[in-house]
Amino acid sequence: MKKYTLFILTPLIFASCRQADKNLDDTSISAVPFTQIQLTDDFWTSRIETNRTTSIPSAFHQCEINGRFDNFAIAAGIIKGEHKGDFPFDDTDPYKIIEGASYSLAVNYDAKLDAYLDSIIGLIASAQEPDGYLTTCVTNKCERLKGWWGSGRWEKINSHELYNSGHLYEAAVAHYQSTGKRTLLDVAIKNADLVCNVFGPGEGQKHTPSGHPIIEMALVKLYEVTGDDKYLSEARYFVEETGRGTDGHKLSQYSQDHMPILEQDEIVGHAVRAGYLYSGVVDVASHLHHAQYMQAATRIWDNMASKKLYITGGIGSRGDGEGFGPNYELHNHTGYCETCASIANVYWNQRMFLATGDARYADVLERALYNGVMSGVSLGGDRFFYDNVLASEGRESRQAWFGCACCPGNITRFVASVPKYMYATQGRNLFVNLYIASRSNIDINGTKLELTQTTNYPWDGNISLTLRPETPATFTLKLRLPSWAGDSPVPGSDLYSFATKPKDAYTVTVNNRPITATVKDGYLTINRKWIDGDVIQLTLPMEARYVTANEHVATNRGFNAIQRGPVVYCMEGVDTDDRHVFNKYIPTNTPLAATFEAETLNGIVELSATAGEVSRTADGGITERNTSVKLIPYSTWNNRGNAEMEVWIPASAEKARPQPDTSLLIARTSVSIVTDTEKDRKYPVYGATDQWSVDSSADNAKPYLSLWRQTQPYTIEYCFPEAEEVRRLQVYWMEFEHYDGGYRLPRSWHVQYKAGNTWKDVDASHGYEILKDAFSTADFSPVKTTALRLIVELQDGFSGGIAESNVLN
Numbered sequence: 066m067k068k069y070t071l072f073i074l075t076p077l078i079f080a081s082c083r084q085a086d087k088n089l090d091d092t093s094i095s096a097v098p099f100t101q102i103q104l105t106d107d108f109w110t111s112r113i114e115t116n117r118t119t120s121i122p123s124a125f126h127q128c129e130i131n132g133r134f135d136n137f138a139i140a141a142g143i144i145k146g147e148h149k150g151d152f153p154f155d156d157t158d159p160y161k162i163i164e165g166a167s168y169s170l171a172v173n174y175d176a177k178l179d180a181y182l183d184s185i186i187g188l189i190a191s192a193q194e195p196d197g198y199l200t201t202c203v204t205n206k207c208e209r210l211k212g213w214w215g216s217g218r219w220e221k222i223n224s225h226e227l228y229n230s231g232h233l234y235e236a237a238v239a240h241y242q243s244t245g246k247r248t249l250l251d252v253a254i255k256n257a258d259l260v261c262n263v264f265g266p267g268e269g270q271k272h273t274p275s276g277h278p279i280i281e282m283a284l285v286k287l288y289e290v291t292g293d294d295k296y297l298s299e300a301r302y303f304v305e306e307t308g309r310g311t312d313g314h315k316l317s318q319y320s321q322d323h324m325p326i327l328e329q330d331e332i333v334g335h336a337v338r339a340g341y342l343y344s345g346v347v348d349v350a351s352h353l354h355h356a357q358y359m360q361a362a363t364r365i366w367d368n369m370a371s372k373k374l375y376i377t378g379g380i381g382s383r384g385d386g387e388g389f390g391p392n393y394e395l396h397n398h399t400g401y402c403e404t405c406a407s408i409a410n411v412y413w414n415q416r417m418f419l420a421t422g423d424a425r426y427a428d429v430l431e432r433a434l435y436n437g438v439m440s441g442v443s444l445g446g447d448r449f450f451y452d453n454v455l456a457s458e459g460r461e462s463r464q465a466w467f468g469c470a471c472c473p474g475n476i477t478r479f480v481a482s483v484p485k486y487m488y489a490t491q492g493r494n495l496f497v498n499l500y501i502a503s504r505s506n507i508d509i510n511g512t513k514l515e516l517t518q519t520t521n522y523p524w525d526g527n528i529s530l531t532l533r534p535e536t537p538a539t540f541t542l543k544l545r546l547p548s549w550a551g552d553s554p555v556p557g558s559d560l561y562s563f564a565t566k567p568k569d570a571y572t573v574t575v576n577n578r579p580i581t582a583t584v585k586d587g588y589l590t591i592n593r594k595w596i597d598g599d600v601i602q603l604t605l606p607m608e609a610r611y612v613t614a615n616e617h618v619a620t621n622r623g624f625n626a627i628q629r630g631p632v633v634y635c636m637e638g639v640d641t642d643d644r645h646v647f648n649k650y651i652p653t654n655t656p657l658a659a660t661f662e663a664e665t666l667n668g669i670v671e672l673s674a675t676a677g678e679v680s681r682t683a684d685g686g687i688t689e690r691n692t693s694v695k696l697i698p699y700s701t702w703n704n705r706g707n708a709e710m711e712v713w714i715p716a717s718a719e720k721a722r723p724q725p726d727t728s729l730l731i732a733r734t735s736v737s738i739v740t741d742t743e744k745d746r747k748y749p750v751y752g753a754t755d756q757w758s759v760d761s762s763a764d765n766a767k768p769y770l771s772l773w774r775q776t777q778p779y780t781i782e783y784c785f786p787e788a789e790e791v792r793r794l795q796v797y798w799m800e801f802e803h804y805d806g807g808y809r810l811p812r813s814w815h816v817q818y819k820a821g822n823t824w825k826d827v828d829a830s831h832g833y834e835i836l837k838d839a840f841s842t843a844d845f846s847p848v849k850t851t852a853l854r855l856i857v858e859l860q861d862g863f864s865g866g867i868a869e870s871n872v873l874n
Contacts (some may be wrong), residue, residue, distance in 0.1 A: 092491065093351075094419045097507050099485035100171050100243075104500035107668060109483055112439070112446075116480040117169045119446035124162045124473050125181070127466040133158050134188060136201040141191035148207035151468050153214050153226040154277070156201055156652045157232040159185060161474030163249070164236040168481035171243035182240065186249045189233075193252055197259035199294055200226045213820040219263060220275040222314050227264075227303075230256050231280035238286045239478075250290070257287055260309075260816065261299045270416040272311035275303045278338050281345025282412070285352065301349045304358065307342070319386060327361050332369045333804060335388040336381025336401070340409020347416040361422060366417060368392070370429060371558040376612060376626045376712065377440070377633050377699055378433025379438055379453055381406045385771060385864065386805035393617040396766040397456035397713055404450055404472040405439030407433045413484055417499070422491065424587025425556035427498040428548045430486060432555070433525055434499075435631045439700040442476045444667050449473045450703075452871050455712040456647075458768065459638060460751060462707050488516075493540040496588070500528045500603075512538040519632040523630045524661060524670045526550075526605035537596045541727065543588035546571060549628060550605045554612055556587060563626065564611040564653050574602045605630070609672050614713075620766040623720040625653055625715040627672065633699045634672055639696035639709035647722040649676045649694060650715035657696075665697075666704055672696040679721045725756040730789060731871050732756070736770070737781040739854070742824075747782060753867040754783075761838045762810070763801040764868055772857060772865040774806055779865075781855040782874055791818075793873040794849040799866030806835065809863040816843055819852040827853075840871070 128134055132149025134542035136156070139146055149155075166182055169175070193199045202210045203218060203226065214224040237253035240246060260280070260539070264271050276280065284300035287293075305419050308325040310316050316323050318334040321342050331338055343362050350358035374380060374394040379402025382390040387403055390396075414430040440453045442752045451472050466473060487503070489496040493510045500522040507514045515533040522528060530542075548556040550571050555561055573582055573589055576599060582589040591601070609629040614621035627634045638644040655674050662671045676694040702710050715721045725732050731754045737747035752768035759767070772779050783794075798810045814833050817824040827845035834841040853872065859865045 078552070094422055094489050094491040094494075096415070096419065096485050097490060097505065099168070099482055100489060101507060102484040102503050102505045103172070104484060104501055104503045104522070106522075109501055111549055111667065113480055113483065115168075115444075115446035116165070116442075117173060117175075120269055120442065120473070120480070121162060121166050121169060121178075121477050123447045123465070124158075124477050125166075127470065127473070128162065131466065131470075134185065137188045137192040138203065140201045140204040141188065142701055143188075143191065148202055148205040148210070150202075151210075152225075153200065153202045153210050154228055154471070155227045156199075158227075158470050158474045159189070160232040160236040161471075161478045164232075164239040165474070165477035165479070165481045167236070167239040167243040168478065173403050179244065182244075183246075183248070186240070186252070190248065190252050192486065193255065193636075197255035197257075199252070199256050200224075200229050222273050223320075225277050227260065227275040227280045228277040231258055231275070231278075231283035234280070234283035234287050235478075238283075238290050241290065250743060253287060254291065257284065257296060257299075261295050264475070265299065265302055266306075272306060272309075274307040274309075274320070276320060278303075278320070278342035278345055281342065282348045282416075285345065285348040287648060288352075290316045297349070297352055300345060301353065301362045304342075304346050304349050307813045311599065319388070327357055329361060330364050330368060331392070332365050332373060332380075333389050335386060336406035337387065337403060337409050339389070340380065340406055340413050344409065344412045344416050347413070347420055351416070351420045357718070360461050362417065366413070367557075367834075370425075371560050372553055374429065374555060374558075374560060375402055375437065375455065376432075376554070376561060376614075376628070377402065377407075377436035377453070377455065378410060378429060379403075379407050379437035379455075380410050383765075383803065384452060385803055386774065388804065390803075393615065393619070395614070395618050396620050397711065398454060398768050399765055400453075402453040402455070403439055404438065404453060405475045407437035407441065407453070408475050411438065411479070411486070419489065422494075422496070422586060424498075424545045425548065427643035428556050428587065429484075431499065431547065431631050432633075434483070434486070436633045436699050438476075438479065440835075441472060442480070444704050449476060455635075455699075457703075457708075457710040457724040458751075458755065459707045462703055473682055492613050494543055495540060496543045497646065498528070498545050499829050509538065509540050510533075512536065514538075517664040523609075523632050526607035526630060528605070529601040530603070532595050532599045532601070533597050534595050537594055539592070539594045541592040542595075542601065543590050544573070544582075544601070544603055546584060546587055546589050547605065547631065548587070549610075549631060554628065560615050560618075561612050561626075562615075564613055566569040567606040567610070568608055569606040571606060572602075572604045576600055577602070607659075609634070609659055611653050613653075621713050623716055624714050625651070625716050627651075627657065627696060628787070629659060629670065629672065632670075633712060634696040635699040635702055635710050636694055636696050636714045637702050637705075637710045639705045640697065642692060642713075643678075644708060645724060646714075648679050648709050648724055649692070650679070650718055651676045651694070653716050666701040669698055669701060677718055677721070679718050679723050681723045681726065687718075687723060704784045722757075729756075729871075730785070730791070730874050733786055734872060737782045737784070739782050742780055750781075753781070753817065753870045755867065755869075759797050759868045762797070762868070765808075765866075766799055767868070769799060769869075770867040772859060772867070774859060774862060774864040779855075779857040779859070781867075783853045783855070783870075785851050788849050788851050789851045789874050790847050791853065791872055791874045793842060793844050793871075794853060795842050795871040795873070796855070797840050797870065798835065798837070799868050800837055803864070807863055808866050809860045810837060810863050811860045812860050814841075814843075814855060814857045816845065817856065818848045818850040819854075820848075820850065840869075 138144045234253045241250040284296045288296035357868040380402045382394045384401045410433045414426040418426040441805040505516045513535045517531040519529040612626040636646045678692045739747040753770040757767040816827045829845040
């Protein structure tokens with residue numbers, strides 16, 4: 066941020082912070098700080114270094130060129146100009162990157178980065194209003210964003226002012242703990258004190274939940290670092306206010322505000338908000354020993370893990386509303402799985418583990434970590450997925466930045482902190498949750514322990530732990546036994562199953578002697594007196610295994626996923642001889658060969674198999690042949706250019722899809738939505754002409770064209786490469802429920818054709834059908850044209866969609 070490097074913040078002086086939490090005792094489980102862990106592996110060390118040297122600098126650069134820092138400078142009166150950006154939560158982009166950069170500084174000091182953070186923090190502090198308020202679009206009175214924030218502070222529940230505050234607190238705590246500097250912490254405390262005064266149960270205070278959760282767990286972090294009870298009380302207030310509708314605000318599933326948390330038993334609404342909210346619920350429940358809130362969080366987690374969890378650890382099946390569909394809706398082509406939601410899932414599961422000591426939460430954490438989270442960032446560290454589909458026709462690609470840029474910043478702060486999920490202590494217990502080669506210094510009930518972990522995980526299941534306690538000490542070592550090493554991909558859930566049992570069982574030795582370890586809550590438990598040089602060898606079976614989904618997951622019936630260790634695999638068109646994947650099938654239990662390829666995708670274990678392939682014959686029949694295919698870790702796809710991809714692979718020829726019929730006119734048709742009919746402005750869209758079969762108007766599992774609710778008619782243009790005589794347009798309309806507004810059949814539709822430079826209505830003497838669960842047809846007098854236009858009027862307050870369409874000549 067070169068233009069502000071000379072700005073200096075004069076720090077405010079507060080009483081020193083207390084690190085200890087008086088509500089936690091020796092029975093509490095505490096994560097070992099990541100600063101006490103030095104990674105030595107190839108997998109995570111390289112990714113964390115890429116995050117430090119590429120992701121963090123590139124994200125800061127995007128903040129510079131996209132006006133994120135300018136907004137703070139305008140609010141501070143340093144420069145004049147118009148507020149930039151499209152969202153009121155753009156302030157959080159710098160906060161998240163500051164958090165990641167702070168974690169990075171703690172383990173790899175960089176004087177230049179340290180000074181850069183000082184400059185940014187100085188700018189942020191200067192933008193803060195005297196009473197502590199800090200949301201730049203409100204301070205800057207941005208007219209363009211008034212639809213979000215209204216006409217003044219705290220006016221609208223979805224203004225994201227408290228969301229901004231939450232990310233500010235998280236960044237401030239990370240920066241303070243990493244550098245010892247109070248500069249950003251003082252800003253956060255000043256803002257939090259204002260929030261505590263404005264919001265609460267008292268007379269004259271605002272009675273609303275946070276809107277977009279994160280401030281709940283952020284306030285708990287602020288409480289932990291300052292020892293000030295009011296921050297924990299405020300976090301509890303926001304949790305308890307959720308679903309009450311005290312001041313008459315509209316209750317909404319979108320933000321999990323449809324009913325009090327203690328009454329909830331299904332995870333609904335916006336997936337990121339859900340993950341953040343329930344993380345905060347567990348934080349509050351843990352600190353206050355609130356059994357009912359813990360029971361509610363467990364109940365909701367059970368619903369997520371047993372009915373709404375993707376095999377990749379992603380959550381949130383719907384792009385419209387960025388959230389959850391009904392139970393067992395786990396679509397692949399249209400699945401959303403926002404990167405931020407996978408990160409939120411890790412946060413939530415870590416807290417569930419810390420509250421219970423149950424390994425099933427660490428199992429789900431690991432699944433999200435190696436698959437749903439890391440697919441969100443390129444191997445080069447400078448391009449990102451916002452959503453993470455499980456099947457692609459090759460149109461998706463990672464981007465350097467987004468208008469709504471929550472995911473890049475979230476990646477930078479998360480990747481830098483991965484080591485903190487490895488170990489935890491509880492009195493004389495040491496939990497080992499992640500297997501990563503490393504050297505760590507851990508305090509176990511007053512005994513200092515040097516722990517060295519040697520492994521090539523996740524590619525290899527051989528794990529060696531060397532213990533060097535400063536003096537002989539008795540304590541219990543708890544080694545997580547991953548559920549994937551046994552019979553269930555997700556513990557305690559029948560959402561997914563392995564097709565076969567593992568060929569080999571796990572083994573564990575101490576000093577080369579086999580032992581029988583007790584298994585409790587998913588942990589191999591070894592209690593003994595440990596001496597300097599003791600070595601535990603854990604070997605986990607690492608065969609590739611076929612995974613099937615519960616029969617209620619309709620979209621995956623007859624399909625398999627493939628998993629090896631914690632890693633979920635996919636087939637990518639780059640690795641097939643015709644660059645297609647949907648026309649392939651691999652019968653269950655077809656042999657899968659695993660080979661480590663050091664030069665492929667920064668080093669991966671690649672799987673290979675003989676697959677079947679279906680194709681069309683000239684007379685319209687189907688033919689089959691065998692072909693060799695390779696599979697790569699899902700997290701690494703789209704690093705070699707755009708290509709088709711699928712995670713769930715057909716197990717038979719009947720489920721494979723031949724390439725679309727190129728003899729049809731629709732196969733040569735491009736489709737656009739026209740945004741300005743007079744100036745002919747339009748943008749290309751997909752999903753309406755791809756020849757996927759449609760089961761019903763509610764079939765939102767396959768690519769479809771979404772027409773999000775608006776009052777103006779949609780104009781959809783079908784363009785042909787040359788003039789064609791056409792006489793019929795068929796449209797398969799969509800109708801299904803959605804928590805953020807449903808899809809309905811349209812109010813009306815009609816067709817026009819291009820005649821020279823003008824558009825004319827076709828002669829459709831029989832009118833326009835509007836049918837559910839079938840193609841609606843418009844027959845018209847034949848016209849020769851290069852384009853048709855479909856004009857659609859939606860029903861008031863509802864969206865619409867086209868599952869498939871066809872133009873006939």
